[in-house]
Every structure is written in C-alpha cells, then in structure tokens.
Amino acid sequence: MNTAQELLEITDHLKELAVTNRQVVVVTGATGGIGRAIVEDLAHDYAIVAQGRDKPRLAQLANLGQQIYPVQCDLTDTGALAETFGLLPKVDALINAAAIAPRYAFDDATAEIWSDVMHLNVTVPSELTRILLPQLRASTGTIVYLGSGASRTTSPHNVVYAASKHALQALADGVRMRTEADRIRVATVAPGHVDTPMIEWDDNYPLVLPETLIQPATVARTIRHVIEAPEDTQITEVWVRPRAEA
Structure with a gap:
C-alpha cells in the first residue's frame, strides 16, 4: 500500500492531466514486455498514466515522452486502487495489460495459486474498470483487456492461467x-x-513454442488500432496469432 506521502505525490503529479490537450490512456503492467511496448507506441500522441511496481523501470519509461506519468503501486491491493486512480481528472482509454502467467496443471495448483492468479488477472481489471467508469463514461472512452490464445483454449499444464483468461473474456463481454x-x-x-520474459517458465512441464514468436510491438500496434477505430464502429475482439502455429 502506498503511504500517505506517496499518494500525495502521485495526486500532485497527475493534476497536470486536467490541462493536457492530449487524450489520456491508463496502462497497467507498463513495465512488462507488452506494457512497455504499448507505452512506447502511444507516447508521442497520448498522455500515458503508466502503472508498474518496479520503480527503476518506471523511471526509464518517463524518458520515452514528455507526457508519461509513472504511477508506482501494487494492483493487488484493490482497496487502494480508488485512492490512486479514482482522482484522475480524465481517462480516454484503459488498457489492462498487467497479468501473471505461472504454468500449473490442476493437480499441482494450490488454492493459493488459484487465488493469486485470478485476483490479478480478473478481479483487478474488473475493479479498475469500475473505479474509472465515471471518467470513461464522460469521454465515451475505450477499454482494452489483454487476453491470450489461452482465452479460448487450454492445455493440461497451463490450466490456471487459461482459466483466468477465459474469465477475463467473460468480463470483457459483460462490461461491453x-x-x-x-x-x-x-x-x-x-x-x-x-517474445517476453513471461514465457520463460522455470518448470518441468513440456514446452512447445512456435518457430517465430510475436513481438511486443506488434501487440502494441494492434491496441493502437483498437483505440483509434473510427467513431462508427468498435473492434470487440482481435486475435493476434503467430504466422506458424506451434
């Protein structure tokens, strides 16, 4: 949980967003592989509220553009999300990129593992969406949930993560x-x-990957396409597949 002083610093830092002439995009998991790529892609055109837990990596993000506003916080502390994000003066897009992806077969996964994965991957984006709903209504904004190929399929060795992404798909459909x-x-x-550190699993399960991995910048370009869709449409699902399946 952020201290009172840290919250005050964050609030003062974000006051500038009230006068920016750019659209404001909130990106969670901004220090991860895909999250950072999203910030890099959007930084020249948008004001970015970049959430992460790693202070040095967040500091690096601030060098990518003039209107990047790093917010260091732990999303799993859902009780503090309203304190941190609820006072944002405006939000035009929310990109829920934060997630964890440990691999477990169902008989190796404990209740604690299930709880941790479902909390960050499903409960947190739901709660953050709820908190930012007034700002998103005011801007008629866009919400993006970062799913996975595991959103519609599973494997015997990755059932916990896949279940969380199935649930996230249901959340997105329900929010829509x-x-x-x-x-x-x-x-x-x-x-x-x-191609991010998330798939560098240290376990004993068999692993089959496609010959060529998708680059984080490719995912970021897809997300830009979604949030910049013409006013007469909405892009509800985009499945970004490697050129050759594993």
Whole structure:
C-alpha cells in the first residue's frame, strides 16, 4: 500500500492531466514486455498514466515522452486502487495489460495459486474498470483487456492461467453489454506466444513454442488500432496469432 506521502505525490503529479490537450490512456503492467511496448507506441500522441511496481523501470519509461506519468503501486491491493486512480481528472482509454502467467496443471495448483492468479488477472481489471467508469463514461472512452490464445483454449499444464483468461473474456463481454448505453467501446486483444520474459517458465512441464514468436510491438500496434477505430464502429475482439502455429 502506498503511504500517505506517496499518494500525495502521485495526486500532485497527475493534476497536470486536467490541462493536457492530449487524450489520456491508463496502462497497467507498463513495465512488462507488452506494457512497455504499448507505452512506447502511444507516447508521442497520448498522455500515458503508466502503472508498474518496479520503480527503476518506471523511471526509464518517463524518458520515452514528455507526457508519461509513472504511477508506482501494487494492483493487488484493490482497496487502494480508488485512492490512486479514482482522482484522475480524465481517462480516454484503459488498457489492462498487467497479468501473471505461472504454468500449473490442476493437480499441482494450490488454492493459493488459484487465488493469486485470478485476483490479478480478473478481479483487478474488473475493479479498475469500475473505479474509472465515471471518467470513461464522460469521454465515451475505450477499454482494452489483454487476453491470450489461452482465452479460448487450454492445455493440461497451463490450466490456471487459461482459466483466468477465459474469465477475463467473460468480463470483457459483460462490461461491453453493461456499458453499451454509455457508448464505451470494449475490446479483447488476445495474442499468442509473445517474445517476453513471461514465457520463460522455470518448470518441468513440456514446452512447445512456435518457430517465430510475436513481438511486443506488434501487440502494441494492434491496441493502437483498437483505440483509434473510427467513431462508427468498435473492434470487440482481435486475435493476434503467430504466422506458424506451434
């Protein structure tokens, strides 16, 4: 949990967003492979609220553009999310990229593992969406949930992560239906195996990867396409697959 002084510094830092002439995009997991690529792609055109836990990596992000606003916080502390994000003066897009992806077969996964994965991968984006809903309604904004090839399939050795991404897909569909009258656009962007540290699993399960992995910048370009879709449409699902399947 952030201290009172840290929260004050974050709040003062974000006050500048009230006067920016750019659209404001919130990116969670901004210090990860895909999250950083999203910030890099959008930094020249948008004001970015970049959430992460790693202070040195967040400091590096600040060098990517003039209107990048790093926010160091632990998303799993859902009780503090409203304190940190609820006071944002405006939000035009929310990109839920933060996730964890440990590999477990169901009979190796404990209740604690299930709880940790489902909490960060499903509960946190749901709660953050709920907190930022007033700002997104005001801007008729866009919400992006970063899904996965595991959003519709599974394997015996990756069932916990796959279950969380199945649930995230259901969340996205439910949010879209719930906010249709507000004209908020809701999308799932679901890439296959991406070349990030997330897939460097240290376990004893067999691993088969495609010959060529998807690059994080490719996913970022897809997300830009979603949030910049013309006003007369919404892109609800994008499945980003490698050129050759594993």
